[in-house]
Amino acid sequence: MYSTLVMAPKKKSSRVRWARLNPDLLRIISKKLCDISSFICFRAVCKRWRAATSLSDPPRQFPCVIDWPKGKGKLDDTLRVYSISSRRTHTFQVPDAHFHGPSDGYVLLYERYRSAKERQSFFNPFAWKEWLFLLDVPVDIVEPIRLGRNLIRNDGPALLYKDDEHYFLCFWQSEKNDWTEIRVPSIKTVALYDHKFFFAEWGHLHQRVGVIDETTGVLLSYFPPPIDNFYHGYLIATDDGLLAVEVIKSIAVIPYLLIDLEKCQFLVYRLENYPQNPHWTKLSGIGDLMLFLDQQNGFSLKASDFGGFKGNCIYFITAGKKWAKPGSENVIARFDIESNKTKRIPAPAWLGLRQWERQASWFIPTLN
Numbered sequence: 500m501y502s503t504l505v506m507a508p509k510k511k512s513s514r515v516r517w518a519r520l521n522p523d524l525l526r527i528i529s530k531k532l533c534d535i536s537s538f539i540c541f542r543a544v545c546k547r548w549r550a551a552t553s554l555s556d557p558p559r560q561f562p563c564v565i566d567w568p569k570g571k572g573k574l575d576d577t578l579r580v581y582s583i584s585s586r587r588t589h590t591f592q593v594p595d596a597h598f599h600g601p602s603d604g605y606v607l608l609y610e611r612y613r614s615a616k617e618r619q620s621f622f623n624p625f626a627w628k629e630w631l632f633l634l635d636v637p638v639d640i641v642e643p644i645r646l647g648r649n650l651i652r653n654d655g656p657a658l659l660y661k662d663d664e665h666y667f668l669c670f671w672q673s674e675k676n677d678w679t680e681i682r683v684p685s686i687k688t689v690a691l692y693d694h695k696f697f698f699a700e701w702g703h704l705h706q707r708v709g710v711i712d713e714t715t716g717v718l719l720s721y722f723p724p725p726i727d728n729f730y731h732g733y734l735i736a737t738d739d740g741l742l743a744v745e746v747i748k749s750i751a752v753i754p755y756l757l758i759d760l761e762k763c764q765f766l767v768y769r770l771e772n773y774p775q776n777p778h779w780t781k782l783s784g785i786g787d788l789m790l791f792l793d794q795q796n797g798f799s800l801k802a803s804d805f806g807g808f809k810g811n812c813i814y815f816i817t818a819g820k821k822w823a824k825p826g827s828e829n830v831i832a833r834f835d836i837e838s839n840k841t842k843r844i845p846a847p848a849w850l851g852l853r854q855w856e857r858q859a860s861w862f863i864p865t866l867n
Contacts, residue, residue: 525551565862602656604865692736725779733797
């Protein structure tokens with residue numbers, strides 16, 4: 500008697516053919532990549548993945564922290580960018596260069612060893628793109644600033660410098676494909692909102708906010724700041740209006756000293772009824788907004804544009820309890836406006852390991 504051998508049916512392969520994913524699905528996945536290096540690797544997988552995405556339309560990037568060392572007699576040609584979203588550090592070597600601070604997706608760098616005259620330029624480390632900036636002034640009087648403009652639209656960097664007794668705001672205008680320079684009063688903080696530059700002056704004799712037209716450079720008006728002493732304040736442009744943020748200086752001074760991180764607090768105001776009767780309204784919350792503060796600048800983003808991040812918060816960088824001195828600790832923190840509490844954010848060990856006058860800054864990567 501013979502037994503019958505029954506063959507089991509072959510199971511279909513469960514392997515996913517990743518190279519054949521629908522382009523629309525690939526595009527949705529790519530938009531969730533908040534680390535620019537992950538997006539670059541995503542496009543390098545195969546031709547189909549690369550064709551589904553575009554360098555001109557990268558995913559929105561959550562701000563990183565940028566820092567660089569400085570040693571005596573040595574070039575500070577190592578640039579480090581720390582991604583909060585992925586907790587990864589990206590290191591860039593730019594030979595024969597000194598870094599002087601970021602402006603949106605660019606970093607101002609200069610060379611002074613190849614020739615007697617300094618060569619200044621703005622550099623995008625992720626796109627490896629350099630914009631030569633011809634400015635016949637010492638780099639020591641130049642301060643890169645962030646205007647919070649649309650990086651996707653390829654709006655370029657900006658800076659502020661003082662020549663003799665005058666201040667100048669210099670920024671790239673993509674419409675003109677050229678640099679524009681506007682003479683301005685002394686500035687503590689500046690924001691570009693509704694095609695106007697709003698700035699707070701340094702002056703000790705008067706505290707006031709001024710307005711300059713972006714196109715003509717004409718000074719339009721002055722009005723009072725939200726509080727009498729706005730010395731440690733920031734002006735920040737948002738989709739919902741112009742905000743003013745003040746650090747309560749009896750508790751914390753950004754970025755130089757933080758007495759007690761747990762007690763750090765901020766006051767937030769919104770400008771109302773400009774230009775007829777400009778005044779400030781104190782806010783109890785900022786909804787979906789996230790504000791980012793560092794030594795010189797402030798800007799805003801919407802939490803709903805980034806998965807896993809909470810709105811109604813203020814992210815900031817400051818020095819720790821050791822006081823701002825060589826080797827002092829730098830702190831990344833988030834202040835929750837609703838709970839009125841501050842929480843530290845994990846930071847790499849190298850953050851802050853450089854001269855005290857060099858402060859880490861927020862940096863939004865871009866491929867433009």
